[in-house]
Amino acid sequence: MTDTVIEAEDLRRGYAGGFEAVRGVSFSVARGEIFALLGTNGAGKTSTVELLEGLAAPTGGQVRVFGLDPYKRRAEVRPRTGVMLQEGGFPSDLSVTETVRMWGGVTSGARPAAEVLELVGLAARSSVRVKQLSGGERRRLDLALALLGRPEVLFLDEPTTGMDPEGRRDTWALVRDLRAQGTTVLLTTHYLEEAEELADRLAMLHEGELVLSGSPAEVTATRPARIRFTLPAGIPAARLPLALRAAAYGQRVEIRTGNLQADLTELLGWARECGAELIGLDARSASLEEAFLEIAENHRTAGGARTEDTKAGTPR
Numbered sequence: 213m214t215d216t217v218i219e220a221e222d223l224r225r226g227y228a229g230g231f232e233a234v235r236g237v238s239f240s241v242a243r244g245e246i247f248a249l250l251g252t253n254g255a256g257k258t259s260t261v262e263l264l265e266g267l268a269a270p271t272g273g274q275v276r277v278f279g280l281d282p283y284k285r286r287a288e289v290r291p292r293t294g295v296m297l298q299e300g301g302f303p304s305d306l307s308v309t310e311t312v313r314m315w316g317g318v319t320s321g322a323r324p325a326a327e328v329l330e331l332v333g334l335a336a337r338s339s340v341r342v343k344q345l346s347g348g349e350r351r352r353l354d355l356a357l358a359l360l361g362r363p364e365v366l367f368l369d370e371p372t373t374g375m376d377p378e379g380r381r382d383t384w385a386l387v388r389d390l391r392a393q394g395t396t397v398l399l400t401t402h403y404l405e406e407a408e409e410l411a412d413r414l415a416m417l418h419e420g421e422l423v424l425s426g427s428p429a430e431v432t433a434t435r436p437a438r439i440r441f442t443l444p445a446g447i448p449a450a451r452l453p454l455a456l457r458a459a460a461y462g463q464r465v466e467i468r469t470g471n472l473q474a475d476l477t478e479l480l481g482w483a484r485e486c487g488a489e490l491i492g493l494d495a496r497s498a499s500l501e502e503a504f505l506e507i508a509e510n511h512r513t514a515g516g517a518r519t520e521d522t523k524a525g526t527p528r
Protein backbone atom coordinates (compact mmCIF):
# COMPACT_ATOMS: atom_id res chain seq x y z
CA MET A 213 0.00 0.00 0.00
CA THR A 214 1.28 3.47 -0.85
CA ASP A 215 1.97 5.64 2.13
CA THR A 216 0.42 9.01 1.30
CA VAL A 217 2.19 11.81 3.14
CA ILE A 218 0.60 14.92 1.63
CA GLU A 219 -2.98 15.09 0.47
CA ALA A 220 -4.81 18.10 -0.96
CA GLU A 221 -8.46 17.71 -1.77
CA ASP A 222 -10.47 20.35 -3.62
CA LEU A 223 -8.25 22.95 -2.01
CA ARG A 224 -9.31 26.57 -2.15
CA ARG A 225 -7.73 29.77 -0.94
CA GLY A 226 -9.41 33.11 -1.17
CA TYR A 227 -7.83 36.37 -0.11
CA ALA A 228 -9.45 39.39 1.47
CA GLY A 229 -11.30 41.23 -1.27
CA GLY A 230 -12.72 38.03 -2.69
CA PHE A 231 -9.89 37.00 -5.03
CA GLU A 232 -9.56 33.21 -5.16
CA ALA A 233 -5.92 32.26 -5.82
CA VAL A 234 -6.39 28.46 -5.44
CA ARG A 235 -9.53 27.03 -7.03
CA GLY A 236 -10.22 23.42 -6.20
CA VAL A 237 -6.80 21.79 -6.40
CA SER A 238 -6.39 18.07 -5.61
CA PHE A 239 -3.23 15.95 -5.55
CA SER A 240 -1.36 13.62 -3.28
CA VAL A 241 2.30 12.91 -2.64
CA ALA A 242 3.61 9.52 -1.53
CA ARG A 243 6.38 8.98 1.00
CA GLY A 244 9.83 9.27 -0.57
CA GLU A 245 8.50 10.99 -3.67
CA ILE A 246 9.71 14.25 -5.22
CA PHE A 247 6.67 16.22 -6.38
CA ALA A 248 7.03 19.46 -8.32
CA LEU A 249 4.43 22.21 -8.53
CA LEU A 250 4.88 24.27 -11.67
CA GLY A 251 3.02 27.24 -12.99
CA THR A 252 3.19 30.66 -14.53
CA ASN A 253 3.74 33.71 -12.31
CA GLY A 254 0.78 34.16 -10.02
CA ALA A 255 -0.59 30.67 -10.79
CA GLY A 256 -1.06 29.96 -7.09
CA LYS A 257 1.99 27.84 -6.22
CA THR A 258 3.04 29.75 -3.12
CA SER A 259 -0.59 30.13 -2.02
CA THR A 260 -0.95 26.34 -2.25
CA VAL A 261 2.33 25.48 -0.56
CA GLU A 262 1.55 27.81 2.35
CA LEU A 263 -1.61 25.78 2.95
CA LEU A 264 0.40 22.55 2.94
CA GLU A 265 2.87 24.10 5.37
CA GLY A 266 0.05 25.04 7.72
CA LEU A 267 0.79 28.77 7.49
CA ALA A 268 -2.83 29.48 6.60
CA ALA A 269 -6.14 27.63 6.66
CA PRO A 270 -7.85 26.86 3.34
CA THR A 271 -11.11 28.63 2.59
CA GLY A 272 -12.40 25.37 1.10
CA GLY A 273 -11.42 21.72 0.76
CA GLN A 274 -8.83 20.13 2.96
CA VAL A 275 -5.14 19.41 3.42
CA ARG A 276 -3.58 16.51 5.27
CA VAL A 277 0.10 16.07 6.07
CA PHE A 278 0.86 12.76 7.82
CA GLY A 279 -2.92 12.44 7.94
CA LEU A 280 -3.20 15.59 10.08
CA ASP A 281 -4.50 19.09 9.41
CA PRO A 282 -1.22 21.07 9.21
CA TYR A 283 -2.93 24.31 10.34
CA LYS A 284 -4.91 23.02 13.30
CA ARG A 285 -2.33 20.43 14.33
CA ARG A 286 0.68 22.60 13.61
CA ALA A 287 2.48 21.67 16.84
CA GLU A 288 2.57 18.02 15.74
CA VAL A 289 3.18 18.52 12.04
CA ARG A 290 5.74 21.35 12.03
CA PRO A 291 8.61 19.48 13.80
CA ARG A 292 8.43 16.76 11.12
CA THR A 293 8.67 19.18 8.19
CA GLY A 294 11.42 21.40 6.79
CA VAL A 295 10.55 24.59 4.98
CA MET A 296 12.78 26.49 2.60
CA LEU A 297 11.13 29.80 1.91
CA GLN A 298 11.78 32.09 -1.05
CA GLU A 299 13.40 34.68 1.24
CA GLY A 300 15.07 33.36 4.38
CA GLY A 301 15.27 36.81 5.98
CA PHE A 302 17.91 36.19 8.64
CA PRO A 303 20.10 38.84 10.29
CA SER A 304 22.82 39.63 7.77
CA ASP A 305 25.47 40.52 10.37
CA LEU A 306 25.66 36.99 11.76
CA SER A 307 28.09 34.49 10.30
CA VAL A 308 26.86 31.40 8.48
CA THR A 309 27.63 29.14 11.47
CA GLU A 310 26.03 31.58 13.94
CA THR A 311 22.89 31.65 11.81
CA VAL A 312 22.68 27.87 11.71
CA ARG A 313 23.29 27.63 15.48
CA MET A 314 20.62 30.25 16.14
CA TRP A 315 18.07 28.22 14.16
CA GLY A 316 19.34 25.04 15.72
CA GLY A 317 18.43 26.49 19.10
CA VAL A 318 14.75 26.51 18.17
CA THR A 319 14.75 23.23 16.22
CA SER A 320 14.17 19.98 18.05
CA GLY A 321 16.81 17.32 17.36
CA ALA A 322 18.88 19.71 15.23
CA ARG A 323 21.85 18.37 13.27
CA PRO A 324 25.22 19.89 14.25
CA ALA A 325 25.96 23.10 12.29
CA ALA A 326 29.11 21.64 10.70
CA GLU A 327 27.21 18.61 9.45
CA VAL A 328 24.43 20.57 7.79
CA LEU A 329 26.85 23.07 6.23
CA GLU A 330 28.84 20.17 4.79
CA LEU A 331 25.62 18.75 3.35
CA VAL A 332 24.79 21.91 1.43
CA GLY A 333 28.37 22.66 0.39
CA LEU A 334 28.83 25.71 2.60
CA ALA A 335 31.48 24.32 4.98
CA ALA A 336 34.19 26.52 3.50
CA ARG A 337 32.01 29.62 4.03
CA SER A 338 31.06 28.94 7.66
CA SER A 339 32.72 32.05 9.15
CA VAL A 340 31.55 34.44 6.41
CA ARG A 341 28.82 36.94 7.29
CA VAL A 342 25.48 36.27 5.71
CA LYS A 343 25.47 39.66 3.97
CA GLN A 344 28.65 38.68 2.14
CA LEU A 345 27.16 35.54 0.64
CA SER A 346 26.18 35.42 -3.01
CA GLY A 347 22.54 34.86 -3.94
CA GLY A 348 23.18 31.20 -4.67
CA GLU A 349 25.03 30.73 -1.36
CA ARG A 350 22.09 32.25 0.49
CA ARG A 351 19.83 29.69 -1.11
CA ARG A 352 22.19 26.99 0.17
CA LEU A 353 21.94 28.50 3.64
CA ASP A 354 18.13 28.53 3.35
CA LEU A 355 18.34 24.86 2.46
CA ALA A 356 20.66 24.13 5.40
CA LEU A 357 18.11 25.65 7.77
CA ALA A 358 15.30 23.61 6.23
CA LEU A 359 17.36 20.44 6.76
CA LEU A 360 18.38 21.15 10.35
CA GLY A 361 15.64 19.09 11.98
CA ARG A 362 16.06 16.01 9.69
CA PRO A 363 12.57 16.55 8.25
CA GLU A 364 10.41 13.74 6.88
CA VAL A 365 8.83 16.20 4.48
CA LEU A 366 10.74 19.01 2.84
CA PHE A 367 9.05 22.01 1.20
CA LEU A 368 11.33 23.76 -1.26
CA ASP A 369 10.10 27.02 -2.75
CA GLU A 370 12.22 27.72 -5.83
CA PRO A 371 15.28 26.13 -4.25
CA THR A 372 17.88 26.91 -6.90
CA THR A 373 16.93 30.44 -7.93
CA GLY A 374 20.15 32.47 -8.16
CA MET A 375 22.44 29.45 -8.13
CA ASP A 376 25.06 28.91 -10.78
CA PRO A 377 24.87 25.67 -12.82
CA GLU A 378 27.25 23.87 -10.45
CA GLY A 379 25.28 24.93 -7.37
CA ARG A 380 22.10 23.78 -9.07
CA ARG A 381 23.59 20.36 -9.89
CA ASP A 382 24.89 20.00 -6.30
CA THR A 383 21.46 20.86 -4.91
CA TRP A 384 19.76 18.36 -7.23
CA ALA A 385 22.20 15.66 -6.09
CA LEU A 386 21.45 16.53 -2.46
CA VAL A 387 17.69 16.40 -3.02
CA ARG A 388 18.08 12.99 -4.68
CA ASP A 389 20.15 11.76 -1.72
CA LEU A 390 17.44 12.95 0.64
CA ARG A 391 14.83 11.08 -1.37
CA ALA A 392 16.99 7.96 -1.25
CA GLN A 393 16.90 8.29 2.53
CA GLY A 394 13.10 8.38 2.43
CA THR A 395 12.48 12.15 2.61
CA THR A 396 9.37 13.36 0.79
CA VAL A 397 10.01 16.55 -1.18
CA LEU A 398 7.52 19.05 -2.53
CA LEU A 399 9.13 21.74 -4.61
CA THR A 400 8.01 24.69 -6.64
CA THR A 401 10.18 25.83 -9.48
CA HIS A 402 10.28 28.01 -12.54
CA TYR A 403 13.01 25.85 -14.05
CA LEU A 404 11.36 23.16 -16.11
CA GLU A 405 14.68 21.41 -16.48
CA GLU A 406 14.75 21.15 -12.69
CA ALA A 407 11.35 19.47 -12.62
CA GLU A 408 12.39 17.18 -15.46
CA GLU A 409 15.59 16.21 -13.63
CA LEU A 410 14.16 15.78 -10.16
CA ALA A 411 10.45 15.17 -10.05
CA ASP A 412 8.87 11.74 -9.85
CA ARG A 413 5.59 13.47 -10.53
CA LEU A 414 4.57 17.02 -11.19
CA ALA A 415 1.50 19.17 -11.42
CA MET A 416 1.01 22.34 -13.38
CA LEU A 417 -1.10 25.15 -11.98
CA HIS A 418 -2.66 27.86 -14.07
CA GLU A 419 -4.81 30.64 -12.60
CA GLY A 420 -5.36 28.64 -9.44
CA GLU A 421 -6.39 25.43 -11.19
CA LEU A 422 -4.50 22.24 -11.79
CA VAL A 423 -4.28 21.82 -15.53
CA LEU A 424 -1.96 18.84 -15.87
CA SER A 425 -0.27 16.22 -13.73
CA GLY A 426 1.76 13.06 -14.08
CA SER A 427 5.37 11.93 -14.31
CA PRO A 428 7.62 14.07 -16.55
CA ALA A 429 7.64 11.20 -19.06
CA GLU A 430 3.83 10.98 -19.05
CA VAL A 431 3.50 14.72 -19.55
CA THR A 432 5.96 14.91 -22.42
CA ALA A 433 4.68 11.69 -24.07
CA THR A 434 1.43 13.49 -24.91
CA ARG A 435 3.31 16.16 -26.91
CA PRO A 436 4.70 15.80 -30.44
CA ALA A 437 8.41 15.23 -31.03
CA ARG A 438 10.29 17.43 -33.48
CA ILE A 439 12.68 16.84 -36.38
CA ARG A 440 14.58 19.76 -37.89
CA PHE A 441 17.07 20.00 -40.71
CA THR A 442 18.02 22.03 -43.74
CA LEU A 443 17.89 20.51 -47.23
CA PRO A 444 20.86 21.08 -49.52
CA ALA A 445 20.41 23.50 -52.43
CA GLY A 446 18.86 21.75 -55.40
CA ILE A 447 16.59 19.48 -53.38
CA PRO A 448 13.35 21.34 -52.70
CA ALA A 449 11.16 20.43 -49.73
CA ALA A 450 8.46 19.41 -52.23
CA ARG A 451 10.52 16.28 -52.90
CA LEU A 452 10.13 15.04 -49.32
CA PRO A 453 7.83 12.01 -48.84
CA LEU A 454 4.25 13.22 -48.56
CA ALA A 455 3.81 12.25 -44.91
CA LEU A 456 6.88 14.24 -43.91
CA ARG A 457 6.18 17.49 -45.69
CA ALA A 458 5.12 19.20 -42.51
CA ALA A 459 6.47 22.69 -42.53
CA ALA A 460 9.13 24.05 -44.83
CA TYR A 461 10.62 27.54 -44.80
CA GLY A 462 12.63 27.53 -48.00
CA GLN A 463 15.19 24.77 -47.43
CA ARG A 464 14.60 24.64 -43.64
CA VAL A 465 12.20 21.90 -42.60
CA GLU A 466 10.48 21.24 -39.29
CA ILE A 467 8.42 18.09 -38.78
CA ARG A 468 6.23 17.55 -35.75
CA THR A 469 5.41 13.94 -35.15
CA GLY A 470 3.66 11.61 -32.77
CA ASN A 471 5.86 8.77 -33.97
CA LEU A 472 9.44 9.94 -33.97
CA GLN A 473 11.06 6.61 -34.73
CA ALA A 474 8.88 5.77 -37.75
CA ASP A 475 9.11 9.25 -39.27
CA LEU A 476 12.83 9.50 -38.68
CA THR A 477 13.38 6.09 -40.28
CA GLU A 478 11.37 7.17 -43.32
CA LEU A 479 13.26 10.43 -43.56
CA LEU A 480 16.69 8.83 -43.33
CA GLY A 481 15.72 6.17 -45.88
CA TRP A 482 14.57 8.87 -48.27
CA ALA A 483 17.74 10.92 -47.72
CA ARG A 484 19.92 7.92 -48.50
CA GLU A 485 17.97 7.10 -51.64
CA CYS A 486 18.27 10.57 -53.09
CA GLY A 487 21.76 11.17 -51.68
CA ALA A 488 20.68 14.24 -49.73
CA GLU A 489 22.67 15.45 -46.75
CA LEU A 490 20.28 16.67 -44.04
CA ILE A 491 22.22 19.64 -42.76
CA GLY A 492 22.06 20.22 -38.97
CA LEU A 493 19.73 17.26 -38.47
CA ASP A 494 18.18 17.42 -35.01
CA ALA A 495 15.50 15.04 -33.71
CA ARG A 496 14.16 15.21 -30.18
CA SER A 497 11.25 14.22 -28.01
CA ALA A 498 9.13 17.00 -26.55
CA SER A 499 10.63 18.62 -23.48
CA LEU A 500 8.70 19.65 -20.42
CA GLU A 501 9.38 23.23 -21.44
CA GLU A 502 7.54 22.75 -24.73
CA ALA A 503 4.65 21.06 -22.95
CA PHE A 504 4.49 23.92 -20.48
CA LEU A 505 4.62 26.66 -23.09
CA GLU A 506 1.99 24.94 -25.19
CA ILE A 507 -0.36 24.59 -22.22
CA ALA A 508 0.15 28.18 -21.12
CA GLU A 509 -0.52 29.30 -24.70
CA ASN A 510 -3.63 27.11 -25.05
CA HIS A 511 -5.05 28.49 -21.86
CA ARG A 512 -4.40 32.04 -22.92
CA THR A 513 -6.13 31.57 -26.25
CA ALA A 514 -8.95 29.48 -24.75
CA GLY A 515 -9.57 32.14 -22.13
CA GLY A 516 -8.66 29.80 -19.29
CA ALA A 517 -10.66 26.82 -20.53
CA ARG A 518 -9.23 23.46 -19.50
CA THR A 519 -7.52 21.56 -22.25
CA GLU A 520 -5.98 18.79 -20.23
CA ASP A 521 -6.88 15.87 -18.12
CA THR A 522 -7.18 17.30 -14.63
CA LYS A 523 -7.22 14.01 -12.78
CA ALA A 524 -4.47 14.86 -10.38
CA GLY A 525 -2.01 12.77 -8.58
CA THR A 526 -3.17 9.28 -7.86
CA PRO A 527 -0.39 7.85 -5.71
CA ARG A 528 2.02 5.58 -7.54
Ligand SMILES: Nc1ncnc2c1ncn2[C@@H]1O[C@H](COP(=O)(O)OP(=O)(O)OP(=O)(O)O)[C@@H](O)[C@H]1O
Nearest residue numbers: 227228231233251252253254255256257258259260
Ligand atom coordinates in the same frame (compact mmCIF):
# COMPACT_ATOMS: atom_id res chain seq x y z
N1 LIG B 1 -2.00 38.24 0.45
C1 LIG B 1 -2.59 38.29 -0.75
N2 LIG B 1 -3.70 39.02 -0.96
C2 LIG B 1 -4.31 39.06 -2.17
N3 LIG B 1 -3.87 38.41 -3.26
C3 LIG B 1 -2.75 37.66 -3.12
C4 LIG B 1 -2.06 37.57 -1.87
N4 LIG B 1 -0.98 36.75 -2.04
C5 LIG B 1 -1.02 36.37 -3.33
N5 LIG B 1 -2.06 36.92 -3.97
C6 LIG B 1 -2.46 36.69 -5.38
O1 LIG B 1 -2.72 35.32 -5.57
C7 LIG B 1 -2.28 34.90 -6.85
C8 LIG B 1 -1.36 33.70 -6.68
O2 LIG B 1 -0.16 34.12 -6.04
P1 LIG B 1 0.99 33.10 -5.65
O3 LIG B 1 2.08 33.88 -4.98
O4 LIG B 1 0.42 31.96 -4.91
O5 LIG B 1 1.48 32.60 -7.08
P2 LIG B 1 2.80 31.83 -7.50
O6 LIG B 1 2.35 30.78 -8.42
O7 LIG B 1 3.55 31.40 -6.31
O8 LIG B 1 3.56 32.96 -8.29
P3 LIG B 1 5.14 33.22 -8.51
O9 LIG B 1 5.61 32.17 -9.43
O10 LIG B 1 5.12 34.56 -9.16
O11 LIG B 1 5.82 33.19 -7.17
C9 LIG B 1 -1.60 36.10 -7.49
O12 LIG B 1 -2.55 36.70 -8.37
C10 LIG B 1 -1.30 37.02 -6.33
O13 LIG B 1 -1.34 38.37 -6.72
